[in-house]
Amino acid sequence: MIEFQHVGKSYGGTPAVSDLSLTIARGDFTVLIGASGSGKSTALKVINRLVEHDAGRVLFQGEEIRRFRPEDLRRRMGYAIQSTGLFPHWTVARNIATVPGLLGWPRERIRARVDELLVLLGLDPATFGHRYPHELSGGQQQRVGVARALAADPEVLLMDEPFGALDPLTRGALQQELARIHRVSGKTIVLVTHDIDEALALGNRLVLLDRGRIVQVGIPTDLLVNPANDFVIDFLGRAERGLRLLGLQTVAMRLRPGDAADGEPLPAHLTLRDALSVFATRHTDRLPVVDAQGRCIGALHVGDVLRAPP
Ligand SMILES: Nc1ncnc2c1ncn2[C@@H]1O[C@H](COP(=O)(O)OP(=O)(O)OP(=O)(O)O)[C@@H](O)[C@H]1O
Ligand SMILES: [Mg+2]
Known part of the structure; x- marks a missing residue:
């Protein structure tokens, strides 16, 4: 154009x-x-x-x-x-x-x-x-x-x-x-x-x-x-590059479907960058994940946030 x-x-x-x-x-x-x-x-x-x-x-x-x-x-x-x-x-x-x-x-x-x-x-x-x-x-x-x-x-x-x-x-x-x-x-x-x-x-x-x-x-x-x-x-x-990359990916991309966890759930559309911040403030290593309708669809493990993308 x-x-x-x-x-x-x-x-x-x-x-x-x-x-x-x-x-x-x-x-x-x-x-x-x-x-x-x-x-x-x-x-x-x-x-x-x-x-x-x-x-x-x-x-x-x-x-x-x-x-x-x-x-x-x-x-x-x-x-x-x-x-x-x-x-x-x-x-x-x-x-x-x-x-x-x-x-x-x-x-x-x-x-x-x-x-x-x-x-x-x-x-x-x-x-x-x-x-x-x-x-x-x-x-x-x-x-x-x-x-x-x-x-x-x-x-x-x-x-x-x-x-x-x-x-x-x-x-x-x-x-x-x-x-x-x-x-x-x-x-x-x-x-x-x-x-x-x-x-x-x-x-x-x-x-x-x-x-x-x-x-x-x-x-x-x-x-x-x-x-x-x-x-x-x-x-x-230089220092923020990794976090910015996580900012382009969502919880939905790394969650373990069907897995369970305790605590206030993360919305699936949340960025992994924001999810990491939630893990840091809640002092936990796994959290439940809900879809846009609030239905529980799995759990996110903090270690999975750091995995290479599939
Ligand atoms: N009307 C002008 N007359 C003379 N020099 C100009 C004029 N407009 C821009 N320049 C020069 O051209 C270069 C590029 O300017 P430009 O405005 O495109 O930069 P920019 O990337 O938009 O910067 P900024 O982020 O500060 O807005 C600069 O060195 C500027 O001084
Ligand atoms: Mg300008």
């Missing part, structure tokens, strides 16, 4: 992105990670022509993006950024309605869509719809920014640290919401983040950048299990 072919972008002779080649298929959830200044935002903005590349080719549905008008790209690609970029003199509702308005949706449909999105992102339409951005907290503004990106149900979502200013609880809730939107809509999402755990939780493909170049591309477990070099290991957190 989106293809980078040897793409470069320099500022005053200094490359921000160099020789970037990457194919993003329809329905992929791609996460760009890397240190500050590694070129993540530049690579993302090349996709909707907020930044013009000066080397290579960028294709959207097989056509060089320069052949599209920037306005058309921006209607087809929702864009959310950490600093929100909301129009300060427009109400929250009008901000969210930007693209549906450009597309000429009927007034009633726009109103219904704005309310639907505010509810989805945990903001009461009656309370927040008529406020101006400066009357919202930073995290609330970010949520409005995400709502605006989603408004016209675009084919592609480009998100640059959209959850940066949120507390861990709200952030976790919005991550789950975004993962759900991706699951049910099959949208193509490209998200930039500094946060490794966010990248591992959301992406089905991670792209690690360093000084404008790709260091490794792969599914999350691939980067953890087969890091290309020491840079990848350090970036993923």
